[in-house]
Amino acid sequence: MKKVLLTAMLLGGMLAGCTNSNKQNSTEDMRQELKLTQEWDKVFPLSDKVSHRKVTFKTQYGLILAADLYTPAADEKLKGKSEKLPAIAVSGPFGAVKEQCSGLYAMKMAERGFVTLAFDPSYTGESSGEPRRTASPDINTEDFMAAVDFLSKQDNVDAGKIGIIGICGWGGIALNAAAADTRIKATVASTMYDMTRVSGNDYNDAFDNEQWRHRNRENLSKQRLEDPDAMAGGVLDTVPPQAPNFVHDYYDYYKTERGYHKRSGNSNDGWRVIGTLGYANSRFLYYINEIRSAVLVMHGADAHSRYFEGQPKNMIPWDKLAVFFKENLK
Numbered sequence: 001m002k003k004v005l006l007t008a009m010l011l012g013g014m015l016a017g018c019t020n021s022n023k024q025n026s027t028e029d030m031r032q033e034l035k036l037t038q039e040w041d042k043v044f045p046l047s048d049k050v051s052h053r054k055v056t057f058k059t060q061y062g063l064i065l066a067a068d069l070y071t072p073a074a075d076e077k078l079k080g081k082s083e084k085l086p087a088i089a090v091s092g093p094f095g096a097v098k099e100q101c102s103g104l105y106a107m108k109m110a111e112r113g114f115v116t117l118a119f120d121p122s123y124t125g126e127s128s129g130e131p132r133r134t135a136s137p138d139i140n141t142e143d144f145m146a147a148v149d150f151l152s153k154q155d156n157v158d159a160g161k162i163g164i165i166g167i168c169g170w171g172g173i174a175l176n177a178a179a180a181d182t183r184i185k186a187t188v189a190s191t192m193y194d195m196t197r198v199s200g201n202d203y204n205d206a207f208d209n210e211q212w213r214h215r216n217r218e219n220l221s222k223q224r225l226e227d228p229d230a231m232a233g234g235v236l237d238t239v240p241p242q243a244p245n246f247v248h249d250y251y252d253y254y255k256t257e258r259g260y261h262k263r264s265g266n267s268n269d270g271w272r273v274i275g276t277l278g279y280a281n282s283r284f285l286y287y288i289n290e291i292r293s294a295v296l297v298m299h300g301a302d303a304h305s306r307y308f309e310g311q312p313k314n315m316i317p318w319d320k321l322a323v324f325f326k327e328n329l330k
Contacts, residue, residue, distance in 0.1 A: 034066050036126055042099045043259050049073050050110040057150035059122065059142050066126035067119035067147070068098055070110035075156065086161035086329040087115040087154070089147035094169025094195055095133075095233055095266040097125035100259055105165055105190075112322035115157050119147055121170075124271075125263045131229055133265045135275035137176070137196060137282040144177035148184060161185060161329035169193040171297070176284040178291050186294040186328035188321065199279035213280070220277040233270030294328035296321075 036054050040046055051071045056064050075085060090106045091098075098106075098118040106118035121143045122136070123129030144164055152159040163186035166174025171192025178187040200216075201208040207216075223230060235254040239247055253259035254266045265271045288295070298321075 034064060034126055034128060036066055041261075042103050043261060044104045044107070047107055047111055050107055052107075055117070055150070057119075057146060059139070059146040061122070061139055061142060063122045063139070064128040065119050065122065065143060065146065066098075067117050067150075068103055068106065070106050070116045070118070071156065072110055072113055072115075075113075075115075084158035084161075085113065085115045085156055086163070086325065087117070087151040087157040088163045088165060088325060089117045089119065089144060089151060090165040090167070091119055091121060091143065091147075091173075092165075092167030092170025092190075093266070094135075094193065095264070095271055096167075096254075097261055097264045099125075099261045100254075100264060102165075102167055102170075105167065108318045109165075109322060109325070112318065114322075114325065115151065115154065117147055117151055119143065120263075124265065131272060133231065133271035133275075135195075135271055135279060137173075137279055137284065140170075140173050141176050141180065144174060144184075145181045148181060152183065158329075159183075163187060163325050163329055165190060167191065169195045172196065172284040175288050175291070175295065178293060178295065179287040182292070184293060186325050187291070187296070188324065189295070189297045191299050192297055194284050196279050196282045196284045199276045200281070200283075216280060217277070220274055220280075223274050228272075228274055230273045231265075231269040231271060232273045233265065234268050235266050294324070296324050 034056060036056070038054065046052060049072070051073050053069050055067050055069045057067065058064055072085070088106070088109050090102045090109075092102055093100075096102065098120050103118040106116035110116045120127040122139050123132055123134040144166070148162055148164070151157050151162050162183060164174050164177060164184055165188045166172070166177075167190045171189030172194035174187050174189050175192070178184045197205070200213060202212070207213070235250045236243075236247065237255065239251045250266070254264065260267045262268070
């Protein structure tokens with residue numbers, strides 16, 4: 001379906017007023033409203049080195065986000081008597097859910113002494129918002145800042161020691177949040193994609209020209225009237241042999257037992273096509289040179305997203321990632 005949909009198919013590795021009577025004010029009511037799954041349904045096993053519970057929190061747009069809170073098991077046994085811990089909020093990839101790799105990142109960091117929060121973005125997974133799987137650069141950036149709000153209020157968290165991790169398409173969102181929110185003291189963008197740049201220029205800036213962007217805008221503008229709820233971007237059910245390696249990698253994760261999840265857009269039919277219009281006309285990284293806190297951008301040696309960062313990197317092990325946060329969340 002035109003160029004914009006072809007692009008979307010490859011991007012897998014990508015205010016209600018409140019009153020005292022609002023039922024969503026209480027955590028219990030929010031859980032009931034969102035109908036959170038209580039059984040363990042992640043694509044990875046729960047570590048015996050952490051404690052886990054489902055939580056919810058609200059964004060400034062009135063949306064309720066569902067998340068998994070991970071705490072070092074040793075700290076949990078002390079029942080709040082230990083010193084406050086540094087914390088990390090995690091999300092991504094674009095189109096994924098917290099039951100996939102963002103939850104794994106959060107759990108691994110909790111094993112290493114952090115309170116961590118893996119959340120479903122607005123309109124995604126178990127979080128609130130209709131229509132489902134709608135993308136917005138403003139709302140998605142706010143999702144990270146609302147996660148910082150939540151962590152800052154936890155009794156076992158040092159509010160002055162909070163970092164974030166954005167994976168793949170959420171790497172650019174994490175950097176945008178770090179540029180806006182000075183409470184974020186350390187940021188990691190893992191295999192980063194800048195979803196605003198790729199939505200406006202296509203992969204590798206292959207169509208970085210006004211003519212192509214205009215045709216893309218025309219197609220998306222028509223889509224709003226023809227079928228505003230059309231979905232795209234889910235990983236292909238069948239990958240042709242000649243497809244790029246990263247497309248095969250997407251399939252091997254999102255479509256197999258290793259990473260498939262029923263709530264994941266990448267594992268199923270993707271996200272709303274017209275949501276990319278807002279991304280294509282924004283730019284996330286404009287102010288990142290003004291970030292005064294620590295930033296680490298990491299890529300695998302063969303990551304197809306490496307052109308965003310410019311310098312080859314090897315994938316950083318969990319322990320080195322933990323060292324980065326411990327050195328910078330002081």
